[in-house]
Amino acid sequence: MSKQTVYFDYAATAPMRPEALAAMTSELAVVGNASSLHASGRRARRVVEESRESIASVLNVKPRDVVFTSGGTEADNLAIKGIYSMRRLVNPSLRRILTSPIEHHAVLDPVESLGETRKAEVRYLSADNVGRVDLDWLKTELERGSEVISLVAVMWANNEVGTIQRVAEISELCAGFKIPFHCDAVQAVGQLPVDASLVDSLALSGHKVGGPIGVGALVLRPGVNPIPLLHGGGQERDIRSGTLDTPAIAGLAAAIVAANGDMAERTTRVRKLRDDLVKRVMATITDVKRNGDPDDSLPGIANLSFEGCEGDALLLLLDAAGIECSRGSACTAGVPQPSHVLLAMGLDPQTARSSLRFSLGMNSTQADVDRLIEVLPDIVARARRAGTPRA
Amino acid sequence: MKVVAALSGGVDSAVAAARAVDAGHEVVGVHLALSRSPAANRVGSRGCCTIEDSHDARRVADVLGIPFYIWDLSELFETEVIDDFVSEYALGRTPNPCLRCNEKIKFTAVLDRSVAMGFDAVCTGHYARIVDGPDGRELHRAVDPEKDQSYVLAVLKEEQLSRAMFPLGDTHKVDIRAEAAARGLLVADKPDSHDICFVPDGNTAGWLHNRLGDAPGDIIDATTGELVGQHEGAYAFTVGQRRGVGLGRPAADGARRYVVGVDTSTSTVMVGPPTLLHVDQISGERARWCGRALIEPTQALVQVRAHGEAVPARIEVNGNEVTALLDESLRGVAAGQAMVIYDATRVIGSSTISRATRR
Numbered sequence: 001m002s003k004q005t006v007y008f009d010y011a012a013t014a015p016m017r018p019e020a021l022a023a024m025t026s027e028l029a030v031v032g033n034a035s036s037l038h039a040s041g042r043r044a045r046r047v048v049e050e051s052r053e054s055i056a057s058v059l060n061v062k063p064r065d066v067v068f069t070s071g072g073t074e075a076d077n078l079a080i081k082g083i084y085s086m087r088r089l090v091n092p093s094l095r096r097i098l099t100s101p102i103e104h105h106a107v108l109d110p111v112e113s114l115g116e117t118r119k120a121e122v123r124y125l126s127a128d129n130v131g132r133v134d135l136d137w138l139k140t141e142l143e144r145g146s147e148v149i150s151l152v153a154v155m156w157a158n159n160e161v162g163t164i165q166r167v168a169e170i171s172e173l174c175a176g177f178k179i180p181f182h183c184d185a186v187q188a189v190g191q192l193p194v195d196a197s198l199v200d201s202l203a204l205s206g207h208k209v210g211g212p213i214g215v216g217a218l219v220l221r222p223g224v225n226p227i228p229l230l231h232g233g234g235q236e237r238d239i240r241s242g243t244l245d246t247p248a249i250a251g252l253a254a255a256i257v258a259a260n261g262d263m264a265e266r267t268t269r270v271r272k273l274r275d276d277l278v279k280r281v282m283a284t285i286t287d288v289k290r291n292g293d294p295d296d297s298l299p300g301i302a303n304l305s306f307e308g309c310e311g312d313a314l315l316l317l318l319d320a321a322g323i324e325c326s327r328g329s330a331c332t333a334g335v336p337q338p339s340h341v342l343l344a345m346g347l348d349p350q351t352a353r354s355s356l357r358f359s360l361g362m363n364s365t366q367a368d369v370d371r372l373i374e375v376l377p378d379i380v381a382r383a384r385r386a387g388t389p390r391a
Numbered sequence: 392m393k394v395v396a397a398l399s400g401g402v403d404s405a406v407a408a409a410r411a412v413d414a415g416h417e418v419v420g421v422h423l424a425l426s427r428s429p430a431a432n433r434v435g436s437r438g439c440c441t442i443e444d445s446h447d448a449r450r451v452a453d454v455l456g457i458p459f460y461i462w463d464l465s466e467l468f469e470t471e472v473i474d475d476f477v478s479e480y481a482l483g484r485t486p487n488p489c490l491r492c493n494e495k496i497k498f499t500a501v502l503d504r505s506v507a508m509g510f511d512a513v514c515t516g517h518y519a520r521i522v523d524g525p526d527g528r529e530l531h532r533a534v535d536p537e538k539d540q541s542y543v544l545a546v547l548k549e550e551q552l553s554r555a556m557f558p559l560g561d562t563h564k565v566d567i568r569a570e571a572a573a574r575g576l577l578v579a580d581k582p583d584s585h586d587i588c589f590v591p592d593g594n595t596a597g598w599l600h601n602r603l604g605d606a607p608g609d610i611i612d613a614t615t616g617e618l619v620g621q622h623e624g625a626y627a628f629t630v631g632q633r634r635g636v637g638l639g640r641p642a643a644d645g646a647r648r649y650v651v652g653v654d655t656s657t658s659t660v661m662v663g664p665p666t667l668l669h670v671d672q673i674s675g676e677r678a679r680w681c682g683r684a685l686i687e688p689t690q691a692l693v694q695v696r697a698h699g700e701a702v703p704a705r706i707e708v709n710g711n712e713v714t715a716l717l718d719e720s721l722r723g724v725a726a727g728q729a730m731v732i733y734d735a736t737r738v739i740g741s742s743t744i745s746r747a748t749r750r
Binding site for chain 2: 312313315316317319320335336382383385386387
């Protein structure tokens with residue numbers, strides 16, 4: 001068997017779409033600062049504004065609502081810290097932040113940081129065993145604390161297990177109490193129709209959509225004006241200073257437009273492959289558990305626990321066989337920790353450690369799934385023999 | 392062979408892995424995360440498993456063109472090595488955690504895991520030689536006497552040795568550094584590790600005090616029976632120790648006082664002149680043999696501390712117990728240390744010292 005790489009880590013980063021690569025490289029070849037007043041500057045600015053318009057159109061918002069950032073992490077930080085600061089400037093008693101325990105660290109960590117350094121009072125909503133936020137809980141929290149709540153942050157779809165949140169309902173609830181709702185849609189954009197006009201603030205990232213790494217955007221409802229994290233030249237309506245990265249922005253827009261164009265066909269195909277993968281893994285290997293909502297989830301994500309072994313042993317052996325996937329969890333000090341998402345869904349730490357995330361996408365094929373099914377039983381058997389090296 | 396190369400982020404393990412690659416093995420680099428709360432950076436020769444070390448290990452793997460992973464063995468290290476270290480000290484003994492780590496972590500947990508996953512051997516940067524002898528694999532001293540680490544590997548049994556690779560045993564350290572530089576490994580001039588890796592500031596007594604708390608008691612002059620001072624925990628003292636005993640005044644004869652006995656059950660530390668430290672009969676328990684066990688009384692060499700000299704002795708074995716009758720007396724032998732038995736350069740076996748006396 002030839003050792004060809006099978007890439008099952010789209011949720012970590014997806015390969016660049018050809019449209020994005022073309023748009024980006026042609027921009028890299030020309031000079032121009034989008035803030036300059038001369039012809040080269042105007043040319044670059046035109047590319048930025050056309051990109052902004054196409055992204056806005058896909059997301060059902062106005063172009064002026066789109067603020068370009070260096071990526072999803074910056075967009076989440078800008079929204080959470082910036083909205084919290086602005087709200088407290090107006091009313092110092094708005095100290096409470098409601099968020100979910102299954103958020104990405106780009107949301108959890110700024111929230112925690114505000115708790116540690118800026119007197120924020122953090123409340124975590126509960127999530128059920130498929131990773132969906134409890135709306136009754138949210139409603140109760142909103143009713144009880146609307147006069148002290150600064151913002152609500154809940155993601156559109158989870159990056160580890162793929163579960164999709166009830167964004168429209170959350171939005172309606174928050175709107176009822178006039179509390180800003182920030183939504184991390186980094187994993188959702190390009191995978192399902194995202195109507196950014198539903199929320200007050202929405203973060204997206206280029207490289208999860210088939211665009212370049214290092215670019216993203218924050219979509220802000222008019223009137224939501226976060227205090228900037230980066231001060232400087234006053235670009236992006238003074239909300240995000242820094243020279244505009246025209247090539248990356250062009251690549252981002254091209255990727256989002258292309259992903260929107262083939263979304264129905266692509267996600268149907270990817271979902272079918274993913275379902276086939278899950279079905280065949282469960283059929284060939286014993287004691288496998290699927291994590292997340294099997295029905296209402298992102299099309300490409302399969303999060304599976306393999307009882308009795310360590311995810312890192314599986315990952316090493318799969319890597320050696322040319323199959324690339326992920327533990328689906330963050331590293332602390334370079335050491336993989338049991339996923340906070342799986343723990344919040346009620347998994348015990350050992351089961352959480354035995355989990356792998358396979359994430360499929362645009363270029364995934366039936367042959368990729370076949371290859372995985374061919375090697376995985378032996379790999380799981382070996383990893384189970386290696387056991388769980390713990391006390 | 393398929394080989395797991397343990398990469399600490401230091402120069403020795405880097406060159407060991409490089410040599411394993413050169414020998415044609417299929418090598419995977421693994422950094423062992425042993426600390427539950429790793430520090431960001433190394434400070435000189437102190438500390439271990441810092442983020443900086445794991446970064447250095449990763450860069451070594453990049454240069455060698457081998458895959459790289461981090462294995463989290465911190466929980467096991469805590470229970471098997473650190474907890475044992477603390478409980479041994481609490482009993483008034485002086486354990487060697489490096490031996491324990493080699494026995495329980497590197498050549499049991501890591502080796503077993505590697506074998507189960509389909510690897511054939513574990514390669515480390517230890518300075519020791521594995522030689523194919525007439526009766527199987529033998530463990531020998533490294534050619535560099537300054538760096539020889541056969542003492543801390545003497546707990547390995549033959550089946551562990553048969554799956555271990557120590558590619559550095561035939562080379563002097565100075566040449567390893569030169570080789571690392573020639574290979575373009577950035578760790579070529581990184582300082583050697585010293586002291587106990589999980590006691591980052593080198594202050595073992597303070598570290599133990601944090602774990603074991605106050606256990607004050609008397610310091611008694613072993614010659615006169617006189618009370619000469621107080622201490623905060625007998626566990627922090629080691630037989631043979633002179634510094635840090637903290638006696639306010641010298642002995643009547645003006646001679647230096649050494650720790651000559653530690654009894655944690657009564658929280659008593661005995662001090663006395665160096666003559667009281669001389670022993671010529673050492674008893675050990677938990678005998679482990681690198682190959683065939685000794686049965687008949689045998690004349691051999693014994694080494695009782697990591698950087699001590701091996702001295703001639705007659706070895707008698709009774710089950711798991713080993714007694715060494717030294718040809719000449721030794722000074723300052725601490726219970727809990729390993730007594731390693733050598734035949735010339737070859738490690739025959741080891742045991743944990745339980746008692747050292749004068750015949």
